[in-house]
Amino acid sequence: xxxxxxxxxxxxxxxxxxxxxxxxxxxxxxxxxxxxxxxxxxxxxxxxxxxxxxxxxxxxxxxxxxxxxxxxxxxxxxxxxxxxxxxxxxxxxxxxxxxxxxxxxxxxxxxxxxxx
Numbered sequence: 262x263x264x265x266x267x268x269x270x271x272x273x274x275x276x277x278x279x280x281x282x283x284x285x286x287x288x289x290x291x292x293x294x295x296x297x298x299x300x301x302x303x304x305x306x307x308x309x310x311x312x313x314x315x316x317x318x319x320x321x322x323x324x325x326x327x328x329x330x331x332x333x334x335x336x337x338x339x340x341x342x343x344x345x346x347x348x349x350x351x352x353x354x355x356x357x358x359x360x361x362x363x364x365x366x367x368x369x370x371x372x373x374x375x376x377x
Contacts, residue, residue: 264347267337293332293336297332302328303315358374363377
C-alpha cells in the first residue's frame with residue numbers, strides 16, 4: 262500500500278464517522294503529541310535489555326506497532342490539513358540535515374549541528 266492509498270483510506274474512515282469537524286490543525290497536532298506520549302509509554306522505565314525483549318514479545322511488539330501507526334496516521338492528517346506532502350517534507354528535511362551534519366564532522370557524534 263502506498264502512502265497516498267493509506268491517506269485515502271484514513272480520510273474515508275474519518276469522513277464516514279463525521280470526524281472532520283474535530284480535525285482542525287490545532288486538534289490534530291495536539292493529538293499527535295498525545296499519541297507520541299503513548300508511544301513513549303511503551304518503553305517508559307524500561308532498560309535497553311527490557312526494550313529488546315519487548316520486541317520479541319508478540320503482544321508488546323503489536324502494541325508498539327500500533328502506537329507508531331497512531332502517530333504516523335495523525336502526522337498524515339496534519340500534513341494533509343496543512344496542505345503539504347509529508348514524504349516531500351521529510352525528504353526536504355533530510356537534505357537540510359545532510360548539510361547541518363556533514364559526515365566528516367558528525368560521524369560518531371551526538372552533538373547538535375550548532376556544536377559541530
